[in-house]
Amino acid sequence: MMKVKIERIVDEALDIRSFRLVRSDGQPLDSYEPGAHVDLTGPTGVTRQYSLCSPPHDGRAYLVAVKKEAQSRGGSLALHEQVREGMELEMGAPRNLFRLDPEAPAHALFAAGIGVTPLLSMAYRLADSGQPWRLHYF
Secondary structure (H helix, E strand, C coil): EEEEEEEEEEEEEEEEEEEEEEEECCCCCCCCCCCCEEEECCCCCCEEEEEECCCCCCCCCCCCEECCCCCCCCCCCHHHHHCCCCCEEEEEECEECCCCCCCCCCCEEEHHHHHHHHHHHHHHHHHHHHHCCCEEEE
16 A cells, blocks of 8 residues: 555546545656556545556556545545545555457447546557557436
């Protein structure tokens, strides 16, 4: 786990906020494979997994988007109601269980709601590489 600072919070849509995370020590963050997620420990001590939705090669910051869940058990609610810009949280290294297929001739990405977050990093990578792709958002 490493210390990260909340550099910016943006209300993206009703009950969805994005959090721009930078290392507290000012060092760059590691690049990651599109589709990766991180463990983020909120102010209540609850750790949850959030998909990274920033460009995977941008070592300046990671971006996560969090939907405030009505039945939250302390994760999303705490991030929405207690976290402020400049606060520090703990974050684990990126892990990926949802990778792009490097052999695919083209990619079709399907998403709905907050489920679009891991696909955003995939779209960045595919656009940068020139591979054909489409995003279908419902």
